[in-house]
Structure formats: structure tokens, C-alpha cells
Amino acid sequence: MNRRRPTLLAALALTAATALTLSACGSDDDSSGNNDKIAGADTGSSGPSASPTTSKPSEAGRPEIVLPADLSYTFEWPKTGDKDKDAVLADGEQSIKAVDLAIVNQDPLDKAYLYYYEGEAAAGTQDFIQAYVKENARITGAYRFYDAVVNVRGESSASLVYCEDQGKAYDMYLEPKKINKTPVTKNSYVLYNTQLARNDKGVWVVQEMLSQRGSDKCQP
Numbered sequence: 001m002n003r004r005r006p007t008l009l010a011a012l013a014l015t016a017a018t019a020l021t022l023s024a025c026g027s028d029d030d031s032s033g034n035n036d037k038i039a040g041a042d043t044g045s046s047g048p049s050a051s052p053t054t055s056k057p058s059e060a061g062r063p064e065i066v067l068p069a070d071l072s073y074t075f076e077w078p079k080t081g082d083k084d085k086d087a088v089l090a091d092g093e094q095s096i097k098a099v100d101l102a103i104v105n106q107d108p109l110d111k112a113y114l115y116y117y118e119g120e121a122a123a124g125t126q127d128f129i130q131a132y133v134k135e136n137a138r139i140t141g142a143y144r145f146y147d148a149v150v151n152v153r154g155e156s157s158a159s160l161v162y163c164e165d166q167g168k169a170y171d172m173y174l175e176p177k178k179i180n181k182t183p184v185t186k187n188s189y190v191l192y193n194t195q196l197a198r199n200d201k202g203v204w205v206v207q208e209m210l211s212q213r214g215s216d217k218c219q220p
Helices: 008-015 083-104 111-116 119-135
Strands: 035-037 053-055 065-067 071-075 137-153 157-174 177-180 189-198 204-213
Touching (some): 065 083, 083 119, 083 189, 083 204, 111 119
Antiparallel strands (some): 035 204, 053 065, 157 189, 189 204
């Protein structure tokens, strides 16, 4: 997911071939008008182990996702009543957490995110995770996701557009441990446009993802 400019991680992001932005939260970056190809998430590598965020496995062999307690998620994605659309929302939520788990595990080839990402999105996500591993850093804090719009085209193609509030999420370097808190700005709010396909297991996997930091659509 998109991140902020002043940190080392963000500097790496600006030069990444995949145009990934690495760190979360508010930003002084004026790149909000750009649509960047991304495949993102945040993370956790160390931190409290009590009351972790847990996503239990379900049908189709979906992986269990357990994240540190200092990472929290609010998905304001009410069910639509449409079976396919609700499945896209559910798998979209898990795909976000799965990338975070890979960074928690410091593993660019973590099986959980590879379960939910394919093709271009998987390749970009691997680079995204690797950058966190290289810098021995993660994020801490809270994410909020809202204003989701799902479109299902036929039996195996869908799009999911949604907003993310990164205002309460921060970069954290692990050695020495340091949290880099920044003020909330317009760039704390990010618009995502993802393209998904339903695979032979019935799982909606991310194939492409675009982002726009500071989008007017996502401002409070």
C-alpha cells in the first residue's frame, strides 16, 4: 500500500521498478495525483502477542492469518446480499492481511499472500515485501477501509475499489526500535482499484492493483 515520503522505506519505493510505495500513514508527498501500480500492505514483525488479529482458515484451504496485536483493521464493508460480491469483499480483506503476514514473517515468498495474489500483482507484492525485509522495518497502528464498490463481470472476473485511512498507522524500524509518527494529511487517504479473478478453487485472487494517494474520493 502507499506510504509516505520522508522515510528511508519511501525513498526506496520511489525508485522501485514496480512503483511500490512502502510505508503507511500521513505524508507530505505531493504524488497524490499519480496512479501507481502496487500490491500492498503493511506489517508486523515484533510486538505484543496478546489479542492478535486472527483470520481463521475456511473452505478452499484458505490460510490462517495471525498478526501482532499492535496492528488493527477496521473494514467498513457491509455485506451486499449478493453472494459473489460478498465473496470478493471477504477475499479482498484476507488478501490485505496476507501481505501484512508476509512482512511479519519476513518472508517475500510467504504462502498466505501467494494464495491471494497472481501474476503482476504477485510479482509486485514480492518486491514490496522484500523491501521491508531488507530494511528490517514494519508498520504499527490501525488501518481503516471503507467505501468499497464491487463489480462482478461474469463468473470469474471482478473489480474492487475502496478507500484506506492510514492516519493512525506509522512506520516502525525494528533495530533500534523507533516509531516515526507523522501528522495526518490529505495523503493519509488512499484510493485503491483492484482487478480480481476467481480461480479454480473459487477464491478471488488479485491480479492487478492501482492506487491514488490523496484522492478526493477518500477524504473525510
